[in-house]
Amino acid sequence: MGNNASLVDTLLQHLSIAFKIRDLGAPSFFLGIETIKTGGTLLLSQRRYMRDLLKRAGMTECKPLATPAAVTQAVSLATQPFENPTQYQRLVGALQYLTITSMDLSYSVNRLYQFIHAPTDEHWGLLKRVLRYVKGTLDLGLRLSRSGSADIHAFSDSD
Template sequence: MVKPTTVRLLLSLAVSRGWSIRQLDIHNAFLNGQLAETVYMRQPPGYEDKLLHNYFLVYVDDILIMDSDSDRVTTLIDKLALELKVRDMGVPSFFLGIEIVLLSGGMLLSQQRYMKDILKRAGMVDCKPVITPVSSVKITDDVAVPYADPTQYRSLAGALQYLTVTRPDLSYDVNLLCQHMHAPTTTDWVSLKRVMRYVKGTLNLGLRISRSTSMDIHAYSDSDWADDPNDHKSTSGFAVFLGSNLISWIFRKQRTVACSSTEVEYKGLADIYMQKLHGSFLCYMKSASLLRLLLDYGDYPNPSPKAKTNTLSAARSQEPQQPAVPAANPSTCSSVEAANPASNKINFRPPQVS
């Protein structure tokens, strides 16, 4: 099954390189999917040619095919049609619940239909919208009152998780909501409804993917310090860009308690560097042949990764201060603009692989 990061990464490459993109639907995919043995797949002939690339994004019976040659895409679809009942849907417009709106110089990934469905499930179609997903006044209760319908809370919080596929501006707030799934309180329910009201007011937002001339990977990281009053753990977040396009992001609690704000920032940087760039992120890209694809299209002399920050006091004494970036207004910008922090930055160029 294709992962959201892979979808965003390959769409970014396709837009930047002018690849042909076609969407297919396979009828009765489950009937054709009974396998009693392990199946190994090999890259098709021609993959080694840097000028010719074809990639499949497969989720059950929904498929996106990308290739640098549109004729090769047509030929491949014709061959698939000889073996399976295939419906050629042409240029993709709706994939995995995500609307793909073609724009000049790129595309917009929108989940507007999905947002309206969530609001309908919550009975908040006509709710009053707000401009921020979290109240500026922190709500605290002396006595926690369990929410009467925890199943409803878990259902809506889980639905909001999938919305973060194209809405990075919701990732932090949804992460907080999901931390209370086991025993939600009335206060948690109020916080969830606040997020729903924010969704109501931002139905037009989505993730824009634009044509980019750069294939460099840039990562931004930021952390709070002991913000959770219960366990005093900090929350870290990062955003990874391929060129000018946002392709990966996450917010999560750190595993241990930090003794200072400097320590928590270093932990955030170490987490993104070791686990996402040097670790699982690159291993995942390599296993999917995406790292080699980046190497084919980028000029990577194999330098060491460089980290820059404007929040750590230790770094301030060694590097020039970077100008602050004003907070984005969610009502006047796309999601990618609202989720582009300038706090901690790692400039990373993938190493060469043989």
């Protein structure tokens, strides 16, 4: 993929000498990431992956939330272990993959990862909150657009 077709063709020719390759054309869905072209931008979305994740957690009909974590509520030192730590581990691992296009989940998911070896009922509640946030962000993704400069620009909404 690139903005110079002849350069892309040259690269593919060089690669075909060393490797057996096949051009599959423009990407549409790869490794759980859907690419959607809209005008001059490309949207990377994991909507299908998010729906599958909610289904695995049994939360397809949950109410969405506007934030992935409560700002004012601290994690207490609960001692009641969660009854199914494997489920917690699988879902937190799946959420980690989701941070490719949803960087806003990074802090919350990494916080959940700190308890991966011994999750408690409270940690399960925090995980469910993150999944409710995911439910509310199904239509969001990572937007890539063309730029005339080589400068890197980043935007953040700290609210």
